[in-house]
Amino acid sequence: MKNERRDFLKKTGLLGIGGFISPFSVFSENQQKRFQFQQNSYLIKEACVLSMDEEIGDFNSADVLIENGKITRLGKNIEGPSYTEIINAEGGILIPGLIDCHWHLWTSLLRSMAGDSAEEGYFKMTARYSRLYSPEDMKLAATYAIAEAVHSGITCISDYNHNARSPQFVQASFDAMAAMGIRGHISYGTYRDLPDSQPTDFKGINELKQFIDSNSKYKGISLGLGSRSVNYNNLEKDWKHARDLGLRITIHASSNESQKGQITSLFKKGLLAEDVNIIHGNAITPDEIKMLEDTGTSLTMTPYSEMRIGYGLPKINELYEANINCCVGIDTTALTGNAHLLDTLKMLQNLANANAKDEFYLHPKEVLKMATINGAINLGIDKKTGSITPGKSADLVLLKKSDINFSTGNKPYHLAIEAALQENIDMVMAKGKILKYDGKLTGINAKDLIIQAKNRFAEMEKEIN
Ligand SMILES: [Zn+2]
Incomplete structure (x- = not known):
C-alpha cells in the first residue's frame, strides 16, 4: 500500500x-x-x-x-x-460521508471545559466565554471543529450558531465551511445573554441570506433559523418569518424532564413539519413520538452530550420503532470531548440492544443510516448526498x-x-x-491550526480569570 x-x-x-x-x-x-x-x-x-x-x-x-x-x-x-x-x-x-445534524461549532475551543460545580457547568461556562469571542474567534473555533469533523469522517454539518451576536458571527461559520470544503447547514440562533424582550435578529438574517445567496463560494451551505426556546412569546411569528424566507428550523425541545410536553406545545400550535429538526427529545412521550411521525418532523439525538449533562438516555428504542427520521449529532465538544461520530453510533446500537435485552435488536446498518441518508433527508439534501x-x-x-x-x-x-x-x-x-x-x-495545516486554537484559548482563559 x-x-x-x-x-x-x-x-x-x-x-x-x-x-x-x-x-x-x-x-x-x-x-x-x-x-x-x-x-x-x-x-x-x-x-x-x-x-x-x-x-x-x-x-x-x-x-x-x-x-x-x-x-x-x-x-x-x-x-x-x-x-x-x-x-x-x-x-x-x-x-x-457522515452527516452530523447538530453541533455548536463555536464551542470547540472550550473542549471538555464543562466543569464540576454549578458555576462551572456547561451553560454558565459557555456563557462566560461567549462574550469574549470576536467574529475571527468564531471562524477559528469553527475551523478547528471542522478539522476534527473531517478527521472523524464527517463531510456535512448542521451548525446551530448560538453565539450569533451579529451577522458576522454567523458568517464566520459559512467562511470556515467554505474554506474547509465541506457541506453544511448553519442555523442563525441567538446568544447566551439575549433577553426574551429583544426580538430575533431578522434584519441580520436577511442581510446574511442575501450575502451568501449572491456568493458562489457558499454553494452547498444553507442558512436556517436556530429557533428561540419553545416558551418564547413570538415563536409562531418567528417561524412564519423563517418559512417565508425558505429557512429550515432547528429547535431544542423536550430535552429533559423539566421540559416535558414541549413537543406537544409545538404540535398544538401547528408548527411541526418536515422542515423542522427537533434536538434531543430525551423526555419525549409516546404521544409526541406519534406527533413527529404524523408531521414528518426529524429528531436528532446527541447521546454523549445528553448523557454527560444529565438529560437522561436517548429514547433510541422507541424512536427507532416508530416511523421517524432519526439523526445524530456531536452537539458540543465542551461536553463530549471529541467528535468521533462513529463511536456515537456504536453507543446508540449498544444502548438499544441493552434496553431490548436482545443481541440482535439493532443492526449497525440502522445506526449508520442515522448519520448518512437520514441526515441528508433532515437537511433536505438527500438528492445530493447521504x-x-x-x-x-x-x-x-x-x-x-x-x-x-x-x-x-x-x-x-x-x-x-x-x-x-x-x-x-x-x-x-x-x-x-x-x-x-x-x-x-x-x-x-493542522499543526498551525492547533497552535492558533491553543493560543486563543489561553488568552481567553487569562481574560476570564
Ligand atoms: Zn444543542
Missing part, C-alpha cells in the same frame, strides 16, 4: 511541486513543503462498498468512478477516463483494514460501527475533493 501511495502521489504530480490553484494540500513533516490535491475526478478501485442506497445495495468489492465531484458509476471492473486518478482501496470499506449513488456528490469515507484494531473480521457494518477508530479513517472526500488522505488532513 505504501509504495502504491507514493506512486499515486508521483503519478498525479502531487509530490514536491507547488503553485497549484487548489487550497487543498498535505503538509509534510517539517511543514515546509506542500503537496497539492487539486482534482475532483478519481477511480476508487476494489473497495467493499456500503452504499446506504437500498436499490443499489452493497458490494464486497467494487469500483466507484468520480467525475467532476460527482459519483458517475458504481460497479465491477470500471475503466475510468484518462484524466481520473486511481485510488487503490482494496480491502477497505467505503461508506458515505448515499453512494451515481448522480450524487462524491462525499465518501474510506476505512482501511490494516491497522491493529481493524484488520480481521468480515462483517463490514459491524467493523465500521464497532471497531473503527478515527485513525482507521484513511480517506475523506467531499464534493470529489480529498480532505483527508493516508490518515492526514489535506485542506489545512
Whole structure:
C-alpha cells in the first residue's frame, strides 16, 4: 500500500511541486513543503462498498468512478477516463460521508471545559466565554471543529450558531465551511445573554441570506433559523418569518424532564413539519413520538452530550420503532470531548440492544443510516448526498483494514460501527475533493491550526480569570 501511495502521489504530480490553484494540500513533516490535491475526478478501485442506497445495495468489492465531484458509476471492473486518478482501496470499506445534524461549532475551543460545580457547568461556562469571542474567534473555533469533523469522517454539518451576536458571527461559520470544503447547514440562533424582550435578529438574517445567496463560494451551505426556546412569546411569528424566507428550523425541545410536553406545545400550535429538526427529545412521550411521525418532523439525538449533562438516555428504542427520521449529532465538544461520530453510533446500537435485552435488536446498518441518508433527508439534501449513488456528490469515507484494531473480521457494518477508530479513517472526500488522505488532513495545516486554537484559548482563559 505504501509504495502504491507514493506512486499515486508521483503519478498525479502531487509530490514536491507547488503553485497549484487548489487550497487543498498535505503538509509534510517539517511543514515546509506542500503537496497539492487539486482534482475532483478519481477511480476508487476494489473497495467493499456500503452504499446506504437500498436499490443499489452493497458490494464486497467494487469500483466507484468520480467525475467532476460527482459519483458517475458504481460497479465491477470500471475503466475510468484518462484524466481520473486511481485510488487503490482494496480491502477497505467505503461508506458515505457522515452527516452530523447538530453541533455548536463555536464551542470547540472550550473542549471538555464543562466543569464540576454549578458555576462551572456547561451553560454558565459557555456563557462566560461567549462574550469574549470576536467574529475571527468564531471562524477559528469553527475551523478547528471542522478539522476534527473531517478527521472523524464527517463531510456535512448542521451548525446551530448560538453565539450569533451579529451577522458576522454567523458568517464566520459559512467562511470556515467554505474554506474547509465541506457541506453544511448553519442555523442563525441567538446568544447566551439575549433577553426574551429583544426580538430575533431578522434584519441580520436577511442581510446574511442575501450575502451568501449572491456568493458562489457558499454553494452547498444553507442558512436556517436556530429557533428561540419553545416558551418564547413570538415563536409562531418567528417561524412564519423563517418559512417565508425558505429557512429550515432547528429547535431544542423536550430535552429533559423539566421540559416535558414541549413537543406537544409545538404540535398544538401547528408548527411541526418536515422542515423542522427537533434536538434531543430525551423526555419525549409516546404521544409526541406519534406527533413527529404524523408531521414528518426529524429528531436528532446527541447521546454523549445528553448523557454527560444529565438529560437522561436517548429514547433510541422507541424512536427507532416508530416511523421517524432519526439523526445524530456531536452537539458540543465542551461536553463530549471529541467528535468521533462513529463511536456515537456504536453507543446508540449498544444502548438499544441493552434496553431490548436482545443481541440482535439493532443492526449497525440502522445506526449508520442515522448519520448518512437520514441526515441528508433532515437537511433536505438527500438528492445530493447521504448515499453512494451515481448522480450524487462524491462525499465518501474510506476505512482501511490494516491497522491493529481493524484488520480481521468480515462483517463490514459491524467493523465500521464497532471497531473503527478515527485513525482507521484513511480517506475523506467531499464534493470529489480529498480532505483527508493516508490518515492526514489535506485542506489545512493542522499543526498551525492547533497552535492558533491553543493560543486563543489561553488568552481567553487569562481574560476570564
Ligand atoms: Zn444543542
